[in-house]
Amino acid sequence: MLPDGYSDVPAGKLAAVVTCLEMSAPAERHVEIDQPGVALSPVEKADPAWYRDLYRRIGAQWLWTSRLAMADAELAAILHHADVDVFAVMRDGRAEGLLELDFREEGSCELAFFGLTEAIIGKGAGRWLMNHAIARAWSRPQSPIRRFWLHTCTLDSPQALGFYIRSGFTPVRRQVEVFDDPRLTGALPMNTAPHIPIL
Template sequence: MNLPDGYIDVPPGKQAAVVTSLQMTARPEARPERPADGWTLRRVERPDLDWYRDLYRRVGQDWLWFSRMSMPDDALAAILHAPAVEVYALEVDGMPEGLLELDFREPGECELAFFGLTAAAQGTGAGRWLMNRALERAWAHPITRLWVHTCTFDHPAALSFYRRSGFVPFRQQIEIADDPRLTGALPRDAAPQVPIIERP
C-alpha cells in the first residue's frame, strides 16, 4: 500500500501510535543479570480478572496500556484461562511488581504478549532478570519464533531493551484508537506526557 508522505490528522478524541513488531527465531545467549534481590517469578494459573487488571494497570497506565482494561470479562477470561497462555507475576518481597504473559496459541511460535514492571521496580535490574526468565520459558517450548510488539507510547527504553535482548524489528504499523482517558478505561491523569485532544 502506497501512503503519501506528510502529515495525517488524527481526529479529536483519538490517539495514534507507531507500533514496532520484533522477533527472534532462535534462543539468544542470556544477558548478564543482577542476582535476584527479593525477586521471584510466580506462575498464576487462571488469574482472577480483578487481580490481573490491577497489575496490568499498575504496570501499563503510565504508557497508556488500555486494551485489557476495556475488554469484557468473558473475552479477557477466554485469553487468560486458555491452556496455551501463561501468566506470571514478578514478585518483589512477595508483592506483584511485574507482568509477563506468554501466548503459545499459534502453533510453533510464542507472542510475548505483555511484559513490564511497575514504577517501583524499574531501574533495579528486575527487567533484565524478568526477560531472561521469559526467554527461558518461551524457548523451553517447541517454537521457532518468539515475537513482541511495542509502540511510541511505551517506556522510552522499551524498543532498545528488546533489541538488546535479541529481538529484530520486522514490521511497523500505525495504531489509531479512542483515547482511553476519554472512554473511562484509564483515569484522565494517566500518561500526562501524552496530550489529550478533546472532541469538540
C-alpha cells in the first residue's frame, strides 16, 4: 500500500496509474460514423512479426511494450490460443487497427488490446471498433461471459479513460504500476514518446 503524499520513482523507471473497468451486461450500441473502405478482419494464427509491427505503430507513442518484450514462442502461444480472438482493422489492404479479445478466463472477456494507428484516428473508427468489440465479446457462442473488462493507464491517450466510460464500462479498481522505461531497455527507440521525459 502506497502512503499518502509523493513516492519517489527510481531513475530509469516509469510509473502509471492504472484503472480497471468492466461491464456486466452488453452496453447499448452507440451511434457510429460509417467507415467506407474500412473492414474488421479476423486474423488466424497471427504472425508475431506482423503483430508486433501493428502493435508498435499503434502503441509506441503510449509506450506499449509488453508484447515487444515477449519471445516469439510466448507471444504466439497467446495469439494462437483457441480462446484469444485477434482482429485487424483493414484499410486499403493495410492493418491500421487492432482488437484483441481474451476469453481464457471462464465467464470473462478481457479487451486485451484495442487501438488505431495515426492513419485512421480521428475519423470515427474508434467508436465503430468499440461497437464491434462489445458485440463480439458478448456473443461468442463457445464462451458466454458475465464480465467484459479492460485496463487503461495514465500513459495512454488522455481520451482513453473517458471513451471507455462513455462506451459503458465502469471503473472498479485503481493501481499504480512501476516498470522499466522501455526506451532505456532498448524495447523502443530513445526518441519515442518525447512528451514523457526520460530520467
